[in-house]
Amino acid sequence: MAKTNQPNYKIKLSVGDRAFDIANYTFMVLLMIVTVYPFVNMLAVSLNDGMDSVKGGIHIWPRVLTWDNYEYVFKQATILHATFISISRTVLGTLISTFCSAMVAYTISRPDFVLRKFVTLAFVLTMYFNGGLIPNFLLMRELDLLGSFWVYIVPGIVGVFNIIVIRSFIEQLPDGILESARIDGAGEFTTFMRVVLPLTMPVLATTSLFTAVYHWNSWFDVFLYNSSHIELSTLQYELMKMLQNSNATGTSGSMDGMGGTASFVTPTSVRATMTIVASLPIIMVYPFLQRYFVKGMTLGGVKG
Amino acid sequence: MLKNVEVESSVGRVPPARKAGLSLFLSRLVKQRTLVFMSVPFILWLFLFKYVPLWGWTIAFQNFKPAKSFGEQQWVGWKQFEFMFSDDRFLQVMRNTLAMSLINFVLGFATAITLAILLNELRAVAFKRVVQTISYLPHFISWVVAATIIQTALSTDGGIVNEVLLALGLIQEPVLWLGVGKYFWGIMGVSEVWKNVGWNTIIYLAALTTIDPSQYEAAEIDGAGRFQKIWHITLPGIRPVIVILMIINLGQILETGFEPQYLLGNGPNLDYSENLEIFILKYGMNLGNYSLSVAAGIFKTVVSIVLLFGANHLAKRMGQDRLF
Numbered sequence: 354m355a356k357t358n359q360p361n362y363k364i365k366l367s368v369g370d371r372a373f374d375i376a377n378y379t380f381m382v383l384l385m386i387v388t389v390y391p392f393v394n395m396l397a398v399s400l401n402d403g404m405d406s407v408k409g410g411i412h413i414w415p416r417v418l419t420w421d422n423y424e425y426v427f428k429q430a431t432i433l434h435a436t437f438i439s440i441s442r443t444v445l446g447t448l449i450s451t452f453c454s455a456m457v458a459y460t461i462s463r464p465d466f467v468l469r470k471f472v473t474l475a476f477v478l479t480m481y482f483n484g485g486l487i488p489n490f491l492l493m494r495e496l497d498l499l500g501s502f503w504v505y506i507v508p509g510i511v512g513v514f515n516i517i518v519i520r521s522f523i524e525q526l527p528d529g530i531l532e533s534a535r536i537d538g539a540g541e542f543t544t545f546m547r548v549v550l551p552l553t554m555p556v557l558a559t560t561s562l563f564t565a566v567y568h569w570n571s572w573f574d575v576f577l578y579n580s581s582h583i584e585l586s587t588l589q590y591e592l593m594k595m596l597q598n599s600n601a602t603g604t605s606g607s608m609d610g611m612g613g614t615a616s617f618v619t620p621t622s623v624r625a626t627m628t629i630v631a632s633l634p635i636i637m638v639y640p641f642l643q644r645y646f647v648k649g650m651t652l653g654g655v656k657g
Numbered sequence: 658m659l660k661n662v663e664v665e666s667s668v669g670r671v672p673p674a675r676k677a678g679l680s681l682f683l684s685r686l687v688k689q690r691t692l693v694f695m696s697v698p699f700i701l702w703l704f705l706f707k708y709v710p711l712w713g714w715t716i717a718f719q720n721f722k723p724a725k726s727f728g729e730q731q732w733v734g735w736k737q738f739e740f741m742f743s744d745d746r747f748l749q750v751m752r753n754t755l756a757m758s759l760i761n762f763v764l765g766f767a768t769a770i771t772l773a774i775l776l777n778e779l780r781a782v783a784f785k786r787v788v789q790t791i792s793y794l795p796h797f798i799s800w801v802v803a804a805t806i807i808q809t810a811l812s813t814d815g816g817i818v819n820e821v822l823l824a825l826g827l828i829q830e831p832v833l834w835l836g837v838g839k840y841f842w843g844i845m846g847v848s849e850v851w852k853n854v855g856w857n858t859i860i861y862l863a864a865l866t867t868i869d870p871s872q873y874e875a876a877e878i879d880g881a882g883r884f885q886k887i888w889h890i891t892l893p894g895i896r897p898v899i900v901i902l903m904i905i906n907l908g909q910i911l912e913t914g915f916e917p918q919y920l921l922g923n924g925p926n927l928d929y930s931e932n933l934e935i936f937i938l939k940y941g942m943n944l945g946n947y948s949l950s951v952a953a954g955i956f957k958t959v960v961s962i963v964l965l966f967g968a969n970h971l972a973k974r975m976g977q978d979r980l981f
Contacts, residue, residue, distance in 0.1 A: 367882075369882060369883065370882075370883055373778070373883050374778075374780075377775055377778055377779065378779070378784075380775065381775070381776075381779065381784070381788045384772075384788065384792065385787075385788060385791050385792075387851070388791050388792060388794055388795060388851070388855070389791060389794070390817070391806040391809070391810060391817075392794075392806075394809075394817070395806065395809075409814065409815040410815070412817075453699060456695050456696075456699075457695070457696050457699050459695070460692045460695050460696040461696070463692060465689075466689060466692050467682060467685045467686055467689055468686075468692075468693065468696065468697070472696050472700060475700055475703055475704075476703060479703065479707040479708075481961075481962055481965060482711070482958050482962065483707075483710075483954075483958060484707070484709075484710020484711050484713055484714070485710070485713070485714075485937070485950075485951060485954030485955070485957075485958065486937050486938060486941050486942075486950065486954060487713060487716065487937075487941045487947050487950050487951050487954070488710035488711070488712070488713025488714065488716070488951065488954075489710050489713075490941075490942075491710075491713055492705075492706070492709060492710050492713070507706075508706055510699070510702055511699050511702070511703075540691055541689075541691040541692050541695065542691050542695065545695070566797055569799070570798070570799030570800075570801070571799075572799070572801055573915075573916070577942070589799050589801045589802075590801075592801050592802065592805065593801045593920065595805075596801060596804055596805050596808065596920060597920075599808065624805060624809075625809075628802050628805050628806070631798075631799065631801070631802055632798045632799070632802045635797045635798060636794065636797075636798075639793065639794070639797050640790050643789075643790060643793070647859055647863075650859045650860065650863075651859065651860060651863040
């Protein structure tokens with residue numbers, strides 16, 4: 354965790370030292386502002402009356418507070434359904450991928466497994482090449498996965514990077530634990546389910562976070578495989594379409610309001626609302642997993 | 658089971674040493690059948706989803722028509738590659754790819770190393786943790802959200818960038834940043850830094866904790882100042898990590914990413930925003946020229962593998978751990 358390895362002497366700081374500290378802390382505050390401001394601004398716009406936002410000048414605080422934008426967004430059947438698809442693929446994709454990756458990682462962590470070298474090599478090799486866009490597309494078509502929810506899940510059943518990170522973690526577990534399970538008569542699968550899975554939870558927290566973030570943030574597979582199937586659209590893809598629309602006009606929004614309930618919502622305010630909806634789940638989760646992913650990154654980061 | 662017996666009897670004629678090896682292998686395979694069931698289904702999956710698509714590389718050597726079967730395709734040899742390398746558009750795309758890679762490489766390393774060192778100099782532990790947590794935030798949000806934020810910030814009607822620059826008197830009127838091609842590489846570089854600089858410090862901060870504190874104490878007794886300690890102790894302490902990461906990144910020079918360029922690219926900046934991945938997508942999905950698209954994909958993969966092995970070799974020569 355946050356540890357300074359500088360000696361913390363209570364000695365008098367020189368003028369130069371103090372100037373450095375002031376500059377450094379100022380810089381850090383500026384960095385935080387630059388990082389957080391765009392989100393605060395989006396939040397303020399999303400909570401402000403759409404027609405009022407057009408006048409400009411909304412920065413960190415809404416001027417005419419309203420929930421209308423959120424009400425409008427969640428009354429759209431398309432967006433509501435896209436939220437459902439996003440959540441489904443994130444939950445299902447993460448559970449399946451984490452479980453299967455951990456299982457493969459366990460088999461190749463067994464030093465006496467006869468296929469250990471073969472399985473490891475087969476997986477690691479795929480990190481260095483890729484069939485590419487068209488061959489993958491043709492494969493999905495052949496497998497009849499186009500226009501199906503499973504095209505989000507099946508190509509990601511296991512993750513090679515995750516397997517390697519989990520394997521390194523399992524190999525660091527004390528030998529005695531697995532041995533005692535085996536002496537108690539547990540088979541390999543039971544050992545995996547009852548002993549290895551619970552013990553690898555810290556690293557599984559990391560790989561699950563990465564996988565969940567990947568699923569939640571994906572839009573390209575929706576665009577590539579399911580763009581003509583509105584019932585399989587995701588939140589990110591809906592936001593992406595809004596972005597492309599405003600790219601075409603060149604500005605961040607236009608004056609024409611969309612007929613809402615009592616008041617009017619504008620493309621700008623709907624976009625801001627969607628941005629918040631699409632990023633809030635992640636923003637609320639990642640700080641709590643920080644110590645896990647920091648460890649996971651340093652575990653699998655360089656060694657690969 | 659039956660198959661195993663057959664295999665064993667069929668190898669009965671080979672020399673005894675090999676027979677012993679093979680039957681030992683088979684008997685161990687049977688004994689470890691649980692581990693086999695736990696891994697082999699995923700090998701089949703891997704074969705189907707990662708190795709079978711390589712078959713599609715043949716498309717690059719054909720004049721591929723989706724309606725025809727494999728036997729009916731017209732084979733054209735290296736023609737697609739020849740066309741590609743003489744295509745002005747492709748050369749422009751390569752220029753954009755390499756330029757954005759180089760900018761990301763230099764900016765990415767300089768900013769991440771600087772931020773890691775500055776974070777390391779913070780004495781207030783709680784404050785440091787807050788800064789770190791916040792700095793990871795943009796890494797986790799999607800490029801769609803990031804692109805929406807960037808586009809909003811750069812817009813001419815009330816975008817924060819134009820507002821600040823106008824207030825500081827640096828520009829006289831709002832600039833349509835994304836509408837001018839020559840600004841695009843810079844926008845990409847800054848966006849990349851905004852999104853990933855905090856995340857990229859993780860590995861350096863981990864390396865910094867391995868530096869022996871007594872080195873700083875000794876330097877202090879010798880009268881070293883803040884910058885001298887950074888220059889002579891902190892930086893050399895993370896040098897191996899910097900070198901390894903630089904080498905890995907050299908191997909990925911053609912992987913400029915796809916999402917930010919695609920999401921923020923538009924008509925006016927196309928000449929500067931289109932990179933190799935967008936070229937592959939455009940020819941493949943929009944224009945239906947599968948063969949040229951696959952040729953460009955093969956080019957990208959092969960160059961990347963060569964660079965990667967070269968980088969690995971370089972790492973070994975420089976006495977670092979091998980990368981893989």
